Amino acid sequence: MNDPANTKSAAWDGTLVKTWLERRLAAAKLDQAMADRRGYEAQDDYDKAAAEEWACRALQAPDCTADQAGFAKRLKDLIAQDDYTATGIYDDIRFQRHVRSQLRKIAKMAKTNEGFEKTLRYQ
Numbered sequence: 001m002n003d004p005a006n007t008k009s010a011a012w013d014g015t016l017v018k019t020w021l022e023r024r025l026a027a028a029k030l031d032q033a034m035a036d037r038r039g040y041e042a043q044d045d046y047d048k049a050a051a052e053e054w055a056c057r058a059l060q061a062p063d064c065t066a067d068q069a070g071f072a073k074r075l076k077d078l079i080a081q082d083d084y085t086a087t088g089i090y091d092d093i094r095f096q097r098h099v100r101s102q103l104r105k106i107a108k109m110a111k112t113n114e115g116f117e118k119t120l121r122y123q
Contacts, residue, residue, distance in 0.1 A: 014066045014067065024052060025056040028052040032049040032053065055103050072110050075106060078103050
């Protein structure tokens with residue numbers, strides 16, 4: 001009963017994770033600019049992109065991508081935070097929710113070590 005899905009285990013690649021974070025950070029900035037140009041109806045999109053930028057920047061600041069355990073610990077610490085502050089957002093509560101959602105998404109990716117190879121702008 002060998003399941004090929006369970007036997008596939010890629011080694012952690014901190015450089016790939018760092019590249020993924022850099023590209024998602026750049027994409028989030030572009031998404032914010034596009035949402036800003038669209039105006040009032042795109043405020044949620046702006047806050048969502050700002051949350052992704054915040055999460056990627058917070059994970060880049062300390063070089064925690066070198067090993068999977070350190071990256072997971074940094075994510076856990078960030079998720080446990082009570083408050084996430086940013087300037088220029090439209091709705092603080094919505095922004096907080098989007099940051100937590102983004103951090104949980106990245107935590108799931110880190111746990112399974114999948115998804116970091118997707119470095120295209122749109123995911």
